[in-house]
Amino acid sequence: MAKLKVLFATSEAAPLIKTGGLGDVSGALPAALRAIGVDVRVLLPGYRQVIAQLAQYKTLAFFDNLPGFPSARLLSGVMANGVPLFVLDCPGLYARAGGPYQDAKGHDWADNPLRFGLLSKIAAVLGSSASPLGWHPDLVHCNDWQTGLAPAYLRFAQGAAPSVFTIHNMAFQGNFAPETVQELRLPPSCFGIDGVEFYGHLSFLKAGLFYADHITTVSPNYAKEIRQPELGFGMQGLLVKRSGDLTGILNGIDTDEWNPATDIHLVKKFSAARMAGKSANKELLQVRLGLSLAPDVPLLGVVSRFTHQKGLDLLLEIAPRLIGLPVQLAILGGGEAQMQQSALGLSQRHPGKVGVNIGFSEELAHQIEAGADMFIMPSRFEPCGLNQLYSQCYGTLPVVHATGGLVDSVVDCTAETLKDGTASGFVFKGMTAENLFAAIRRAVGFYHDQRKWKALRRNCMAKDFSWKSSAEAYRAVYLKVLGR
Ligand code: ADP
Ligand code: GLC
Numbered sequence: 001m002a003k004l005k006v007l008f009a010t011s012e013a014a015p016l017i018k019t020g021g022l023g024d025v026s027g028a029l030p031a032a033l034r035a036i037g038v039d040v041r042v043l044l045p046g047y048r049q050v051i052a053q054l055a056q057y058k059t060l061a062f063f064d065n066l067p068g069f070p071s072a073r074l075l076s077g078v079m080a081n082g083v084p085l086f087v088l089d090c091p092g093l094y095a096r097a098g099g100p101y102q103d104a105k106g107h108d109w110a111d112n113p114l115r116f117g118l119l120s121k122i123a124a125v126l127g128s129s130a131s132p133l134g135w136h137p138d139l140v141h142c143n144d145w146q147t148g149l150a151p152a153y154l155r156f157a158q159g160a161a162p163s164v165f166t167i168h169n170m171a172f173q174g175n176f177a178p179e180t181v182q183e184l185r186l187p188p189s190c191f192g193i194d195g196v197e198f199y200g201h202l203s204f205l206k207a208g209l210f211y212a213d214h215i216t217t218v219s220p221n222y223a224k225e226i227r228q229p230e231l232g233f234g235m236q237g238l239l240v241k242r243s244g245d246l247t248g249i250l251n252g253i254d255t256d257e258w259n260p261a262t263d264i265h266l267v268k269k270f271s272a273a274r275m276a277g278k279s280a281n282k283e284l285l286q287v288r289l290g291l292s293l294a295p296d297v298p299l300l301g302v303v304s305r306f307t308h309q310k311g312l313d314l315l316l317e318i319a320p321r322l323i324g325l326p327v328q329l330a331i332l333g334g335g336e337a338q339m340q341q342s343a344l345g346l347s348q349r350h351p352g353k354v355g356v357n358i359g360f361s362e363e364l365a366h367q368i369e370a371g372a373d374m375f376i377m378p379s380r381f382e383p384c385g386l387n388q389l390y391s392q393c394y395g396t397l398p399v400v401h402a403t404g405g406l407v408d409s410v411v412d413c414t415a416e417t418l419k420d421g422t423a424s425g426f427v428f429k430g431m432t433a434e435n436l437f438a439a440i441r442r443a444v445g446f447y448h449d450q451r452k453w454k455a456l457r458r459n460c461m462a463k464d465f466s467w468k469s470s471a472e473a474y475r476a477v478y479l480k481v482l483g484r
Pocket of ligand 2: 021384
């Protein structure tokens with residue numbers, strides 16, 4: 001049988017460009033699919049950072065007369081892991097200082113509809129008979145709202161491949177003024193309840209959910225949650241209707257990047273069989289974040305975007321009490337200004353006990369995973385979450401709220417799960433500061449019983465979070481959509 005060909009359209013892919021988990025997934029899943037025989041190629045906007053990292057490229061095509069869009073060209077490249085790359089070069093839209101979605105001050109780029117409208121449009125062109133390339137995908141796999149219009153454009157194109165749309169986060173919807181429909185040259189008829197309209201706006205996310213042939217999301221539990229009003233963000237009705245076409249597939253992790261036995265960012269490597277190296281990483285982290293050198297005080301790590309989603313406000317609220325247990329806190333992240341200020345204020349009031357680094361640092365993120373004893377994720381909602389997976393691989397026990405993919409990937413420590421060897425963290429129900437405090441205190445209790453703690457670490461480190469089985473699940477979805 002001919003090889004399955006898939007165009008994977010995304011707005012970020014690690015290590016070229018990453019703001020969060022979508023970057024990790026787009027950096028690793030295509031390689032895992034290629035490893036099982038699917039010919040996947042990634043389409044990515046030519047942000048300044050991306051073009052700068054392309055060692056060599058060829059111009060594959062020019063798009064000079066797409067009505068409503070500026071001229072653009074398609075460059076070819078290769079990811080470091082060998083995955084072929086199509087880079088959409090349009091300097092007026094993508095080559096600027098700042099992030100992929102926002103300027104340096106944290107304001108969304110005003111022309112985001114056009115920026116991601118063009119990305120979606122090109123994904124659809126490459127997936128239709130209008131494609132200038134010799135390589136024609138059997139299917140277009142879109143990710144999050146930034147590529148949500150591709151399934152809509154495909155629906156109205158000639159000779160179009162079917163599409164799969166993956167939801168990484170329902171909270172980001174790409175909702176814009178109704179005039180955008182005309183500006184992006186969508187047929188006026190699609191601006192209705194059976195189409196791209198969402199409360200009087202054009203919604204990129206809804207377009208993906210409505211027009212894609214199949215929808216996936218990044219954990220089985222989140223696939224259930226988004227059909228309920230609490231976490232459906234207004235799209236629950238549509239998702240209930242499309243239940244038969246909705247699959248939850250848990251994210252995997254890139255074991256070349258996230259493996260304590262080979263991690264280049266660690267001061268000392270370690271593995272389940274050789275745990276001694278972990279304490280050197282704890283010491284390094286304490287030094288790096290100005291914490292006192294206390295090998296026997298549990299060190300709690302956080303690496304996160306600072307947004308309401310992640311629930312760090314609860315952690316900051318109970319931090320003064322936590323320190324009394326005692327514990328130390330190592331926090332890396334950035335985002336909402338108020339949260340940044342309260343984290344920094346906390347570290348100033350508790351020198352040696354709370355270390356805070358505001359910013360984005362791949363290196364420090366790895367060092368926190370390796371050096372901390374526990375990893376704290378009190379997310380209000382979490383489609384999948386990757387840090388609780390990394391934590392388990394690094395023998396760092398996750399403490400998580402019972403939501404989304406956290407439920408699918410962390411087994412709460414109880415008498416029973418300790419006995420059967422499945423316990424891998426601490427899960428709390430009910431999103432309150434008190435419940436988070438109780439879960440951390442429970443974890444600290446186990447930490448001081450070193451025999452049980454070592455058993456918990458072993459359980460975590462024995463788990464397989466590699467992409468292989470999830471890549472197979474995606475391939476099964478592709479085959480189903482194609483009726484093969
Ligand atoms: P989300 O995508 O919602 O932010 P995930 O847990 O899926 O959450 O993925 C977050 C990814 O981004 C992880 O790889 C995490 O280590 C990384 N990350 C988040 N904030 C930072 C930061 N400040 N510095 C470095 N890496 C970060
Ligand atoms: C989103 C979600 C996160 C998920 C990631 C990758 O950013 O917030 O839970 O792990 O996408 O799928």
